[in-house]
Amino acid sequence: MTEGPDLLQAVDLHVRAGSHPAVRGVSADFVRGQFTAVIGPNGAGKSTLLRALLGLSAPEAGEVRLGGRPLRAWSRAQRSAALAYLAQGEELPPSGRVRDVVALGRGAGEWRWGLIPARPWTEADEAAVDSALDRTDTRRFENRRVSELSGGERQRVSLARALAAHPRFLLLDEPTNHLDLAYALDVIRYVRCEVAGGLGVVAVLHDLNLAARADRLVLLHGGRVLAAGPPEAVLTPEHLREAYGVRVLVTRVAGRLLVVADDPTFS
Ligand SMILES: Nc1ncnc2c1ncn2[C@@H]1O[C@H](COP(=O)(O)OP(=O)(O)OP(=O)(O)O)[C@@H](O)[C@H]1O
Numbered sequence: 001m002t003e004g005p006d007l008l009q010a011v012d013l014h015v016r017a018g019s020h021p022a023v024r025g026v027s028a029d030f031v032r033g034q035f036t037a038v039i040g041p042n043g044a045g046k047s048t049l050l051r052a053l054l055g056l057s058a059p060e061a062g063e064v065r066l067g068g069r070p071l072r073a074w075s076r077a078q079r080s081a082a083l084a085y086l087a088q089g090e091e092l093p094p095s096g097r098v099r100d101v102v103a104l105g106r107g108a109g110e111w112r113w114g115l116i117p118a119r120p121w122t123e124a125d126e127a128a129v130d131s132a133l134d135r136t137d138t139r140r141f142e143n144r145r146v147s148e149l150s151g152g153e154r155q156r157v158s159l160a161r162a163l164a165a166h167p168r169f170l171l172l173d174e175p176t177n178h179l180d181l182a183y184a185l186d187v188i189r190y191v192r193c194e195v196a197g198g199l200g201v202v203a204v205l206h207d208l209n210l211a212a213r214a215d216r217l218v219l220l221h222g223g224r225v226l227a228a229g230p231p232e233a234v235l236t237p238e239h240l241r242e243a244y245g246v247r248v249l250v251t252r253v254a255g256r257l258l259v260v261a262d263d264p265t266f267s
Pocket residue numbers: 017018019020021022040041042043044045046047048049
């Protein structure tokens with residue numbers, strides 16, 4: 001991975017979603033080579049935080065910093081080179097061939113759709129597309145159209161498109177939503193591989209047992225950070241009861257943290 005900013009920070013960030021104060025004084029550091037999961041109940045402000053980290057929503061107070069400089073001081077091109085985003089329920093062009101869709105991650109839209117390219121398409125672009133296809137196990141259907149893929153396969157293509165851009169940070173909003181157990185674990189496995197190669201990952205996750213596989217968790221509640229740190233420090237019955245209003249058991253199975261709802265109505 002090439003040189004670039006190593007640190008993405010929320011500094012006392014306040015962000016409104018519509019008129020609602022969705023993020024209220026969040027400070028958190030995200031570093032390259034680390035997988036951070038943002039967790040918290042519905043409406044806690046997770047997506048709003050992610051969008052603010054990407055510069056897609058302007059903060060009301062506080063700021064986002066990339067490499068120590070305010071995000072707004074970076075040009076749009078610099079920002080999109082550094083930060084890739086996989087939005088919740090992202091739509092891909094249904095008639096696009098998988099390879100062409102992944103190439104969009106390198107700005108290929110201009111070539112494919114007959115617009116004037118900003119720069120020539122190179123062998124390095126082609127190699128980056130190949131590599132992203134390989135790293136997400138999507139090469140075997142690179143010639144199929146998006147409309148012919150399952151939801152889980154499409155999600156891998158979205159991930160490949162984001163990775164083809166060679167970002168410094170990848171921000172994912174509920175990337176395992178609607179995926180079966182195997183596909184969800186695959187996404188986490190791909191992410192872990194990229195993190196080992198130096199990518200910084202920030203992923204909003206609802207499944208606490210998948211989130212437990214991250215290096216670090218940020219637990220949001222009511223737009224504020226209720227807890228942050230390694231999974232074992234954040235996934236405690238006390239924190240989870242306060243955030244979700246649910247009693248849970250936290251245990252370890254085969255060395256992994258496991259969170260189980262202890263709801264008496266199910267017994
Ligand atoms: N455009 C809007 N206008 C008013 N309120 C909004 C708007 N967008 C979001 N909100 C509110 O802001 C709060 C935070 O929303 P956000 O989508 O960031 O939460 P979240 O933690 O990602 O939730 P979920 O897990 O349900 O996706 C919620 O209470 C939501 O209703």
